[in-house]
Amino acid sequence: xPVRLWRAPLDTQxxxxxxxxxxxxxDQCKGCGFCIHFCPKKVLEESEEINARGVHPPxxxxxxxxxxCSFCTSVCPDFAIFVVEKQCKEGCQx
Amino acid sequence: xxxxKELKNPGEIRIGVYVCHCGLNIAGSVDCEEVAKYAATxxxxxxxxxxxxxxxxxxxxxxxxxxxEHKLNRVVVASCSPRLHEPTFRKTCExxxxxxxxxxxxxxxxxxSWVHLHDRRAATEKAKDLVKMAVAKAALLQPAExxxxxxxxxxxxxxxxxxxxxxxxxxxxxxxxxxxVEKEPSIGGMMARIDKTFPxxxxxICILAPKMSDVGHHPNIELLSNSEVxxxxxxxxxxxxxxxxxxxxxxSECTACGECSKVCPVIAPNEFDAGLAIRHAIYTPFxxxxxxxxxxxxxxxxNKDGVIVCDKxxxxxxxxxxxxxxxxxxxxxxxxxxxxxxxxxxxxPSALPNYGYGKYSNVITSLEFERxxxxxxxSGGHLIRPSxxxxxxxVAFIQCVGSRSDRNGRLYCSNVCxxxxxxxxxxxxxxWPETEIYVxxxxxxxxxxxxxxxxxxxxxxxxIFIRGLPAEIIEDRKTHNLWLIGENTLQKELYKxxxxxxxxxxxxxxxxDSEIIQRLLTLSRTxxxxxxEAHPKLRPVDAATGGIFFAGxxxxxxxxxxxxxxxxxxxxxxxxxxxxxxxxxxxxxxxSYAERCKACGLCTKVCPYNAITLNKELKRxxxxxxxxxxxGTCAAECPFDALTQNHFTDEQIxxxxxxxxxFDAEKKIVAFCCNWCAYAGADFAGVSRMQYPPNVRIIRTxxxxxxxxxxxxxxxxxxAAAVLxxxxxxxxxxxxxxxxxxxxxxxxxxxxxxxxxxxxxRLQLLWVTAAEGExxxxxxxxxxxxxxxxxxxxxxxxxxxxxKALGGS
Numbered sequence: 001x002p003v004r005l006w007r008a009p010l011d012t013q014x015x016x017x018x019x020x021x022x023x024x025x026x027d028q029c030k031g032c033g034f035c036i037h038f039c040p041k042k043v044l045e046e047s048e049e050i051n052a053r054g055v056h057p058p059x060x061x062x063x064x065x066x067x068x069c070s071f072c073t074s075v076c077p078d079f080a081i082f083v084v085e086k087q088c089k090e091g092c093q094x
Numbered sequence: 095x096x097x098x099k100e101l102k103n104p105g106e107i108r109i110g111v112y113v114c115h116c117g118l119n120i121a122g123s124v125d126c127e128e129v130a131k132y133a134a135t136x137x138x139x140x141x142x143x144x145x146x147x148x149x150x151x152x153x154x155x156x157x158x159x160x161x162x163e164h165k166l167n168r169v170v171v172a173s174c175s176p177r178l179h180e181p182t183f184r185k186t187c188e189x190x191x192x193x194x195x196x197x198x199x200x201x202x203x204x205x206x207s208w209v210h211l212h213d214r215r216a217a218t219e220k221a222k223d224l225v226k227m228a229v230a231k232a233a234l235l236q237p238a239e240x241x242x243x244x245x246x247x248x249x250x251x252x253x254x255x256x257x258x259x260x261x262x263x264x265x266x267x268x269x270x271x272x273x274x275v276e277k278e279p280s281i282g283g284m285m286a287r288i289d290k291t292f293p294x295x296x297x298x299i300c301i302l303a304p305k306m307s308d309v310g311h312h313p314n315i316e317l318l319s320n321s322e323v324x325x326x327x328x329x330x331x332x333x334x335x336x337x338x339x340x341x342x343x344x345x346s347e348c349t350a351c352g353e354c355s356k357v358c359p360v361i362a363p364n365e366f367d368a369g370l371a372i373r374h375a376i377y378t379p380f381x382x383x384x385x386x387x388x389x390x391x392x393x394x395x396x397n398k399d400g401v402i403v404c405d406k407x408x409x410x411x412x413x414x415x416x417x418x419x420x421x422x423x424x425x426x427x428x429x430x431x432x433x434x435x436x437x438x439x440x441x442x443p444s445a446l447p448n449y450g451y452g453k454y455s456n457v458i459t460s461l462e463f464e465r466x467x468x469x470x471x472x473s474g475g476h477l478i479r480p481s482x483x484x485x486x487x488x489v490a491f492i493q494c495v496g497s498r499s500d501r502n503g504r505l506y507c508s509n510v511c512x513x514x515x516x517x518x519x520x521x522x523x524x525x526w527p528e529t530e531i532y533v534x535x536x537x538x539x540x541x542x543x544x545x546x547x548x549x550x551x552x553x554x555x556x557x558i559f560i561r562g563l564p565a566e567i568i569e570d571r572k573t574h575n576l577w578l579i580g581e582n583t584l585q586k587e588l589y590k591x592x593x594x595x596x597x598x599x600x601x602x603x604x605x606x607d608s609e610i611i612q613r614l615l616t617l618s619r620t621x622x623x624x625x626x627e628a629h630p631k632l633r634p635v636d637a638a639t640g641g642i643f644f645a646g647x648x649x650x651x652x653x654x655x656x657x658x659x660x661x662x663x664x665x666x667x668x669x670x671x672x673x674x675x676x677x678x679x680x681x682x683x684x685x686s687y688a689e690r691c692k693a694c695g696l697c698t699k700v701c702p703y704n705a706i707t708l709n710k711e712l713k714r715x716x717x718x719x720x721x722x723x724x725x726g727t728c729a730a731e732c733p734f735d736a737l738t739q740n741h742f743t744d745e746q747i748x749x750x751x752x753x754x755x756x757f758d759a760e761k762k763i764v765a766f767c768c769n770w771c772a773y774a775g776a777d778f779a780g781v782s783r784m785q786y787p788p789n790v791r792i793i794r795t796x797x798x799x800x801x802x803x804x805x806x807x808x809x810x811x812x813x814a815a816a817v818l819x820x821x822x823x824x825x826x827x828x829x830x831x832x833x834x835x836x837x838x839x840x841x842x843x844x845x846x847x848x849x850x851x852x853x854x855x856r857l858q859l860l861w862v863t864a865a866e867g868e869x870x871x872x873x874x875x876x877x878x879x880x881x882x883x884x885x886x887x888x889x890x891x892x893x894x895x896x897x898k899a900l901g902g903s
């Protein structure tokens with residue numbers, strides 16, 4: 001049944017994917033770029049700034065896209081990035 | 095192995111001819127008595143009779159009696175098409191102890207009386223010619239013995255919709271092993287998506303789900319979901335099938351608890367819900383899915399190329415059923431019969447810009463409606479309009495979207511949409527009685543059991559039926575309401591109606607991938623694109639290819655009841671074959687004359703079935719009769735006359751040509767028609783009573799690929815005005831690709847004619863399907879003009895050029 005799918009599904013509101021809070025320990029980063037390269041949702045990119053180790057640490061492009069897979073944490077050789085679920089008491093807006 | 099077998103054949107040839115009146119079907123425009131008298135004067139004919147119905151019991155008894163009393167050793171019946179009654183009379187002959195290959199038919203109904211209704215003299219003359227041709231061939235007929243092929247007692251069903259499910263269950267219950275191959279992750283097909291069924295308003299999934307689960311648990315059914323048939327080789331009773339089983343990435347340990355889906359961070363539109371609801375990358379398409387095992391959509395999953403980035407589902411699965419290492423596998427099956435139940439696609443209305451589907455959010459299709467009104471759907475059974483999720487007050491249905499139109503979509507009626515709309519309108523009335531419902535239609539077709547009652551009920555409930563489809567839909571940008579503008583053709587006035595939501599009642603169309611199945615199984619399709627049955631009335635579920643049957647919408651659009659009926663019929667037909675355990679193959683295989691064979695190998699190259707192999711050491715060819723399809727293109731290719739085809743030998747066909755061209759050849763068209771498309775197309779012209787000039791004489795071959803250039807040469811050498819070679823459309827050949835040889839040979843013949851200064855218009859090539867009677871008739875009309883133009887001189891020239899062809903065969 002190859003029906004062309006063009007609409008946004010009507011029940012998108014029902015599913016609330018967890019919201020992420022990404023923490024980058026900038027000065028611990030050695031700029032290997034693994035987290036940027038392996039992120040499945042392309043949440044990170046290289047920043048302009050230079051950290052204590054003289055490299056460009058990653059920066060967050062769009063935190064809302066993060067789906068908390070924590071693969072960045074797994075691949076980071078320097079324990080410089082981790083993700084926690086946002087705890088929204090008053091309900092998270094976007 | 096295929097050396098010519100001269101079976102015992104008593105010296106004197108004694109032919110009995112029976113000219114059938116077929117009531118007035120033939121006698122109405124042919125003087126049957128005169129034809130019978132004429133037949134009696136033909137060589138070898140010892141007896142010629144005319145009677146009212148030769149196919150009746152009395153008619154058959156008479157033939158049997160005559161065979162014994164008059165020692166007939168050949169029988170010719172001049173009546174309807176051999177496609178209809180050849181098997182009947184062959185059996186009659188067999189019953190009387192005569193080999194069935196000693197029977198021949200002259201088609202004086204479909205190809206004579208019915209197409210020359212108003213010219214009794216010409217029709218009678220043509221009938222005489224046709225009888226003469228049949229008698230000439232009959233004198234040369236040889237008895238033949240059919241080889242027996244064992245049938246593997248396992249079946250393959252392609253497609254797991256309601257038709258495939260029913261066929262598989264019926265066969266499995268009979269006791270045969272069945273492989274059910276379904277492309278999607280779950281069986282259920284279209285019926286699983288529909289909310290209620292007409293006319294009884296049963297809940298669709300509630301009546302289907304038990305059947306689905308039966309399929310899942312049946313000891314005789316092996317269900318191959320998420321799989322596709324990629325290769326089919328072999329022939330009736332002995333098919334070798336390759337099925338590609340795509341990985342689910344979830345093992346059968348899955349208990350369908352759904353914990354994985356809950357944690358999956360990926361969201362995608364669910365195809366099952368026509369994209370109206372969401373699913374995750376790991377999902378089950380719907381609650382009742384069979385198999386219930388979840389599946390991972392790798393095009394959506396975050397884990398690619400073996401790198402496990404996200405392991406949430408793996409962690410959530412208690413049974414550890416998730417396996418990203420799964421690889422696609424190819425499964426090889428050996429089956430005896432195949433049932434094709436691949437179903438139909440729905441028409442995509444975005445092809446019609448005036449209805450604004452894809453642009454206006456409140457224009458939906460009937461399939462989307464089914465998911466909206468279904469309790470298991472995205473809105474929990476509330477009919478809401480997509481723009482603001484409100485329940486609409488005014489709703490319009492538009493019929494024949496993609497059906498019955500020569501401009502947009504398909505020409506045919508899709509059969510189910512009228513009743514589906516009536517059912518849908520009643521569903522709305524049931525839940526929200528205040529809703530205003532308009533149905534814009536061309537004709538309402540409520541033809542089935544209980545359909546008219548439902549239609550009346552809808553009218554009583556206040557559904558407003560307006561004849562005349564809207565020309566255009568315009569959206570109010572603020573409210574997203576829709577204006578329908580068109581003409582009410584009953585009242586001859588324009589309407590402009592404002593509604594909250596429009597439902598396009600979309601038609602059905604052939605599956606996009608039916609071409610693949612067609613190619614794999616060498617099937618033919620009608621002009622509409624659906625698969626063609628062997629006979630529209632008497633073999634409605636058989637494919638022309640032996641051992642293959644159709645069920646459901648693959649053959650034509652039909653409702654659930656008809657699909658189930660057809661599926662049971664297909665299962666019964668396949669069951670008959672398998673119960674017998676063996677089948678005889680028609681003795682129309684090639685005959686080789688080893689002494690003439692130069693081992694050039696040309697025949698091996700043209701054989702579509704690879705049934706001929708060249709033995710280089712022994713310098714001769716070897717024929718595998720069971721694999722032979724019987725097209726005869728090898729015989730046409732052989733330049734040394736070392737090959738011919740049983741029952742369609744060179745001598746027999748040349749004798750037919752000679753019979754046609756004996757008198758008045760300069761006014762006649764000699765036509766060679768393939769049995770499956772062109773001959774059937776000519777029959778269809780007859781059934782439809784299309785009138786065309788009476789000077790054409792059709793010689794039936796199994797395939798146009800059988801037509802050797804020497805036949806055409808012979809016709810011209812004997813002074814024929816024109817020759818027609820007609821076969822199936824390229825790509826539709828019943829013998830895979832044998833008609834490409836026809837094309838090549840005719841093109842080469844044209845060159846030869848040109849080189850010799852002959853008018854190449856006198857040789858025509860026609861591609862025609864069994865459904866294109868009109869095309870055949872108009873070709874004959876067109877050729878009539880050519881025949882009239884051909885001068886005496888041109889005919890003499892051709893006679894001279896092809897003089898050599900007059901020598902023996």
